Amino acid sequence: MTSSLTPIEPSDGELFLNRELSQLEFNFRVMAQAEDTSLPLLERLRYLCISCTNLDEFFEIRAATVRTALQFGGPLIPDGMAPARALELIHAKASKLVEAQYRCWNEILRPTLADAGIRVLTRASWTETQQRWLHDYFENDILPVLSPLGLDPAHPFPRILNKSLNVVVVLEGKDAFGRKGGMAIVRAPRSLPRIIQLPEEISGGKHDYVFLSSVLTAFVDDLFPGMKVKGAYQFRVTRNSELFVDEEEVENLASALKDELVSRGFRPAVRLEIAEDCPPAILKTLLANFDLGENAVYRINGPVNLSRVQQVYDLANRPELKFPPFKSRKGQLDEDSPFDTIREGDVLLHHPYESFSPVLDLLAFAASDPNVLAIKQTVYRTGKDSKIIEHLVTAARNGKDVTVVVELRARFDEEANLKLADRLQEAGVQVMYGVVGYKTHAKMQLIVRREGKVLRRYVHLGTGNYHSGTARTYTDIGLMTCNPEIAADVHGMFQQLSGLAPAIKLKRLLASPFTLHKNILKKIEREIKHARAGRPGHIIAKMNAINEATVIRALYEASQAGVKIELIVRGACCLRPGVPGISENITVRSVVGRFLEHSRVYWFGNDGEPEIFCSSADWMERNLLRRVETCFPILDPALAKRVFDEELANYLTDNTQAWQLDAKGNYTRVPPQPEVAPYSAQGALLARLCG
Incomplete structure (x- = not known):
């Protein structure tokens, strides 16, 4: 493809946004849903939990990948950022996200849920009756499956499983063997429920809940009779969860993968979540054992795994606080033939x-x-x-x-x-x-x-x-x-x-890794030729993410040629829209709503003879170059119009759940325009296809 752009190398970060930071930005858009008072209350709770589980996966995969890049050298792609700098920025942005999550929980959602009759009780609010019942529950249902481990020369620091709930306990006194107190680790077995529902006759409410972590820290002294508990602090470590199997060297991929899965839970640590009141000396010990620095620490004002409150959404039988149910339209197949x-x-x-x-x-x-x-x-x-x-x-x-x-x-x-x-x-x-x-x-x-x-x-x-x-x-x-x-x-x-x-x-069909990438480039080039010949050039594409540098450079060239480019990208986007002289004709929007946007649709105007494709592939390096993917045309004109109307035009009209990306990587919510009625793309499809 002939380009009028100054050659852009993958290390040239000025024209690319960092993938990891862009992916973190998506979770701020999810958090905005948790704070949106127009949504049902329990759905807002669910969005909060989604942002937490997304952040877990981000550290397990993306942050872990950056740490690996730091270890072995080389810049990140496509922006060329140094891994050390990326980790600094990840920590700063993720810290803001964590702060927003716990502020939303502590100051907004938990009090609002309580007003609605769904109470998640903190230790400070337990009545004597509730405390007695919870103590009995601890003695009968929790304590028998716990195995506390005191740390001494005979009991070194244990291997801590990825994302497991743990409590580090500071002890004073001597145990039965005359050993002086110090530190102990209590791990909550995965078999225990993380949310405990109190009986109505004990609590007085139908929907009263307590975090397991609160019960553990409240009664942890029962595990160490004769010793004094000076402090108990929740913590959780997140580990690298990328699996590495050298496929060229193994004879049986299934067998090799089974072996790799065994060790996944104990791979190198990438993040430490710790109670905010944990003393510096204890934190220093944990960091030393996990081989982490301060830029991997996240101090938590609440339960260390907030996503577990998702169980409240599942347990609370309050349909009026959830999205109204919908019935998917049955397809057109004849059941008999x-x-x-x-x-x-x-x-x-x-x-x-x-x-x-x-x-x-x-x-x-x-x-x-x-x-x-x-x-x-x-x-x-x-x-x-x-x-x-x-x-x-x-x-x-x-x-x-x-x-x-x-x-x-x-x-x-x-x-x-x-x-x-x-x-x-x-x-x-x-x-x-x-x-x-x-x-x-x-x-x-x-x-x-x-x-x-x-x-x-x-x-x-x-x-x-x-x-x-x-x-x-x-x-x-x-x-x-x-x-x-x-x-x-x-x-x-x-x-x-x-x-x-x-x-x-x-x-x-177009297929990765053979024809999809080069054909996307050819179709972009065709729009460029139309534009340079004075004909309309237009591209609309909807996907989950975009980071493939060659495609992004081609889109920049198309923008310079006058091609109108409208991208609907749910998550990470490494393309900078609206850069003067480079991407002025490119807009990028993200829609976050009731359903997770997952479809990939590409439309090329082709001077009045448009082509539309659906695909399993995002415009990402891995999808276009390192995976087997399909991209299929919608040949029936009526169906092609349906896909265009429902998946593209519909989402470009949204002014209630859409966010616009600027050249600096920031997203702002698209507001309804004066005299334009609020419009939700997903809501319109629910009304049209399910109503």
Whole structure:
């Protein structure tokens, strides 16, 4: 591509935002939902918990990656920031986020919940009756499973499991063996509930709760009879959770991954959360044992794992304090002859507004249909007790030729995927683990059916996982088709995944790591040519994140040529919009609402002959260059218009849940304009498709 830009190297940070800091910014937008008084109260609590679990994962993966970069050298991409500087900025921004989380909990949500009859009681507010009941609960239900460890030469500092709840106890006096007091560690077993609901007859309220951490610290002296507890301080350590398996050196990926999972909980520490009143000497001891510095410490004004309050959302039977339930629209498949429906025309599914059940129903029908000969499926995340897996097992037992590509390296689902792979193999399914060095992130299902004298192939392609649970909370697009060219492309991709075949020529699909990246660049270049010839140039794209430097540079060039570029990026965005002379024609917005925005849609204006694609891939380096991904066109004009209207135009109109990114990396909420009614993209789809 010929460029009028001064060459931009990946180390040139002036034109790129830092990925890690941008990802942290997303959690401030989630926190804004927790503070939004127009939302149901328990949903605000849920948003607070989401921001906490997101922050956990950020430290386990992104901050851990920066620490690894610091250890081995080299700048971060695409902005070229030095890892040491990045860690300083991460600590500063994450500290503000933690402060906001606990301020929201202590000063806003907990008091407001109490006013609504849902009380999360602190130790200072316990009545004598509540204290007696909690003490009995401690003695009967907690103490028997605790194993406190006093620290001395015979009992060195224990290995602390990733994200486990612990209490460091300062002791005075002597124990039964005459050993002088010092420090002890009490770890809360994972089998114990982190939120305890008080009986109504004890507390007087139907919805009264106490944190396990409060009970532990209140009665910890029962664990050390004859000694005096001088202090008890909660702490939690977060560890690097990235798995590293040298795939070139292992003979069995599944076996190697199992070995790696065993040690995941004890990998190098990246963050220490500690009670804010913990004395400096105790903190110094903890930091020394975890090999951490002050820029990894987060002092906590409350329970160290605030995300556990999510259990209150689950336990409290208060539907009036939650989003009103909705019923997803049933898909258009004929239950008695789903293949007939697809032959009549492509079927589009927009989740969660439209039900995921047609995907399950089609597979269930295929599993028992005597005319179906083969089923091929990719599996990245499926969830517990997956119907997809049940139907694949049934199909294999019914004599179908079933092949499943299971991605064992789906982050935090590795263990679950190992188990389901074993189950599939036991049922006679041919299981593959994808391609060495490339995660299989594509969402593909292929059904081969004999119809008279011909074999017809039916395909489902999606932007999201084959996971019934997330299909109720994530927005995604799915396409069912028997288009011969698309079906042939999908068949070819499965062949490529299962063998050692050379790269295949696809007719309709774009696929990573072979054709998607270069075709995105070609389509951007086409818009540039239109603009330079005086014709309209226009690109609209919706995705989860963007950080691939070559694509960003191409978008800058397009902006300079006069192409109008509208990006809807939910999370991390490394592109700087609105830079004079560089990206003046680029806008970036993020929409945070009831559902997690997950669909990826790319639209290229092409001078009045637009093309629209849905994809499993974000415009990120990993998706475009180091994963197996699919990008599929929406060929039916009516369905293409639907995708454009619902996923692009709709979100560009939102003025209630949208945030605008500026050139400095800051987000501001998009306000309703004068005389323009408030408009929610997700609310409009709920009304249109579910009403």
